[in-house]
Amino acid sequence: EAQVTQNPRYLITVTGKKLTVTCSQNMNHEYMSWYRQDPGLGLRQIYYSMNVEVTDKGDVPEGYKVSRKEKRNFPLILESPSPNQTSLYFCASRTDRASNQPQHFGDGTRLSIL
């Protein structure tokens, strides 16, 4: 089954403790992206990657890092999490091989930073 898998689904942690949210897709997609969703603000893009070793900032990249060492994986790293990064996070992917293809989203990771 084609899917985007995020782990963990839920995490409660404390300020300053480094954490990584993993994202993996099994569709051989070139493009991957991270969004955060906050009440009243909708989904906002954090980072995106057009292919392996190619990443770029989205609209709200501060406090986040990403890497794309393999095509299927696109982890989101919070080196020193702060309470304002408490949010619902979504990873998405799509193929780059044809125009206007749909994006596939994971089921989300709910992070609480205390």
Place this chain on the structure above:
Amino acid sequence: DAKTTQPNSMESNEEEPVHLPCNHSTISGTDYIHWYRQLPSQGPEYVIHGLTSNVNNRMASLAIAEDRKSSTLILHRATLRDAAVYYCILRKRGGSNYKLTFGKGTLLTVNP
């Protein structure tokens, strides 16, 4: 990206058709109209997209006004599983970032 306007909420009865409107008066000639939905506790899910002509797929139909300043997502027979927030999104063809700009969407409630 051009702005879209959708009603905050709509209500429907199960097995009845639902017409979800979207206004996009500043749409440009290269903007595609995409619809995604987000079910409770899930990530957004692609529904349908189009440019100028009406489109049908297994999930829904998309009716696009002749001047392209508005569109309507049609669910032919609503089920309880269709209760979700529906987002109308404009995206320019091409580009190096396939970012989707989500607005507030329309919360669809389906009554049994």
